[in-house]
Amino acid sequence: MTDVSTAVAGDLSSLATYREVVQQPVVWREAAGLLADRADEVAKFLDPLLAQPELRIVLTGAGTSAFAGEILAPALSRALHRRVDAVATTDIVSNPREMFAEDVPTLLVSFARSGESPESVAATQLATQCLRSVHQLVITCNADGRLAREHQQADESLVLLMPSATNDRGFAMTSSFTSMVLTAWLALAPAQDAALAERLAEAAEQVLARSDELTRLTAGGYDRVVYLGSGPLGGLARESALKLLELTAGAVVSYYDTALGFRHGPKAVLKEGTLAVVYLSNDTYTRQYDLDIAEELRTAIGAENVLVIGAGSSNGGPETWRIDGLSDVDDAALALPFVVIAQLLALRFSIQLGRTPDNPFPDGEVNRVVQGVTIHPLPR
Structure with a gap:
């Protein structure tokens, strides 16, 4: 049988995408270990920068790598009490003078699976061209990628390589996405619990053990899925929507928004055949708004069509999918086991539709590493 027909028959192990989803608990532990081994080097690089009150931190990447920054930026702003911006490389490359309009000391944190995307390299070069004081932290899964090679020995740069298996x-x-998010959070957020990576890995193992529960949803005839989240979980909603769109090659339409923003027009997307997924924040204040929209959606499209994901206590709560043991962690960390659910959901939708998840665009309309981009020189 082909990989897809084998997967439809129930054996997902033939798919690289499935193996890369289920390896995440293992590679998260490995990524945390790699970072711990370089703790002194990382501190030597970051501590003087973070001691500068005027330092601007810019988190950048393209596509999923950009959404890593969208998850981390609000959480890091709160943790570090400073300005942290998520700016896609695609925005930096097309509008560098606007993105770097303030010539202040800047730490550019680049996320890249392959490090071969034209925009990834160009963004780091444009930062150097536009700013008088810039340091570069490169977080990548490919030691042989151009981004890693160019910054490995560069002055004022530090490259953090993920476990080799994460170069999906x-x-x-x-696994590339989640490992990079975890590494950045552990490296940049202060006073992190040394056991956090283990707790997140155990939570992901909870999710994987329950993955068959998603079968009902993917066989339910849904042709559109809405993901909603607040704060850092807004970036997670965006990544979740992209994952579904990618793996189904657009056969299932996906949408993302914030809990409050959804009512301001985008709620018009709801119709018969819509599945809504609501991510609940661990912040008790923010969570109230997530609960409000979840209840509103249950009324609008039926509770059976609303998947509410949270890390509430074992004493009961509104979640239809509760992850135990993480009710005290920041939303940026909570996003990691949450996104495993979205990845599995997208994978199962893809298989249900007879797609090829490892290569959903066999004709090359969309590529694993973006192609066709011309980087134009920035006039002096």
């Missing part, structure tokens, strides 16, 4: 072979970023 599948089309969609899964």
